[in-house]
Amino acid sequence: GESVGLHLPTLSVQEGDNSIINCAYSNSASDYFIWYKQESGKGPQFIIDIRSNMDKRQGQRVTVLLNKTVKHLSLQIAATQPGDSAVYFCAENHITGRRALTFGSGTRLQVQP
Amino acid sequence: NAGVTQTPKFQVLKTGQSMTLQCAQDMNHEYMSWYRQDPGMGLRLIHYSVGAGITDQGEVPNGYNVSRSTTEDFPLRLLSAAPSQTSVYFCASSYSTLGGATYEQYFGPGTRLTVT
Numbered sequence A: 001g002e003s004v005g006l007h008l009p010t011l012s013v014q015e016g017d018n019s020i021i022n023c024a025y026s027n028s029a030s031d032y033f034i035w036y037k038q039e040s041g042k043g044p045q046f047i048i049d050i051r052s053n054m055d056k057r058q059g060q061r062v063t064v065l066l067n068k069t070v071k072h073l074s075l076q077i078a079a080t081q082p083g084d085s086a087v088y089f090c091a092e093n094h095i096t097g098r099r100a101l102t103f104g105s106g107t108r109l110q111v112q113p
Numbered sequence B: 001n002a003g004v005t006q007t008p009k010f011q012v013l014k015t016g017q018s019m020t021l022q023c024a025q026d027m028n029h030e031y032m033s034w035y036r037q038d039p040g041m042g043l044r045l046i047h048y049s050v051g052a053g054i055t056d057q058g059e060v061p062n063g064y065n066v067s068r069s070t071t072e073d074f075p076l077r078l079l080s081a082a083p084s085q086t087s088v089y090f091c092a093s094s095y096s097t098l099g100g101a102t103y104e105q106y107f108g109p110g111t112r113l114t115v116t
Helices: none
Strands: A004-006 A010-014 A020-023 A030-039 A043-049 A056-058 A062-067 A072-077 A086-093 A106-110 B004-007 B010-013 B019-025 B031-037 B044-053 B052-057 B064-066 B076-078 B087-094 B112-116
Touching: A010 A020, A020 A030, A020 A043, A020 A086, A020 A106, A020 B087, A030 A062, A030 A072, A030 A106, A043 A062, A043 A072, B019 B031, B019 B087, B031 B064
Parallel strands: A010 A106, B010 B112
Antiparallel strands: A004 A020, A020 A072, A030 A043, A030 A086, A056 A062, A062 A072, A086 A106, B004 B019, B019 B076, B031 B044, B031 B087, B044 B052, B064 B076, B087 B112
């Protein structure tokens, strides 16, 4: 069945380093992916999205890479800051499908000062 | 804009009780959905709606009902609460874009429900 999963449940990085959070998906029909950040006690917050016709998209300090061949995407955070500490989820959907996302289980990013 | 609002923030129920979780958005979004999040897990879709008067089931719909009488509101009803429904519930909405710009979903702050 469909699944969106993450390789590492917890990632610890030093402040100022770059962070890379990985996500694998199993549904080859998925054509739209989003990364969300969730801080403790809050709802998920949109970070960046990417469509399957792209392999890279950049935002402010963040880059998402999509490798459709191996059904893998990653979120890169440059110069990680303490405020980046949170749980990060990848989610997928079909452009023509229902407007509701399938979420992975999340990776906790811990930024050490 | 207030965005997506949810009430209550916290709720404790006894097994067998019923209640309604409220969700409202003021962004004129067509699409709304309900998710539950259990400890250490991602969000799982309960029900969703593509517009007023239209609802459909998600991954885990059993024990929950929804209705969508207006664009703004999308309440979630627990028919007979069970301990397995202890979770954090998130409501989300997204806009419709012809040509498919983005499908970003905006999430509410969540309702933390405990069933004893």
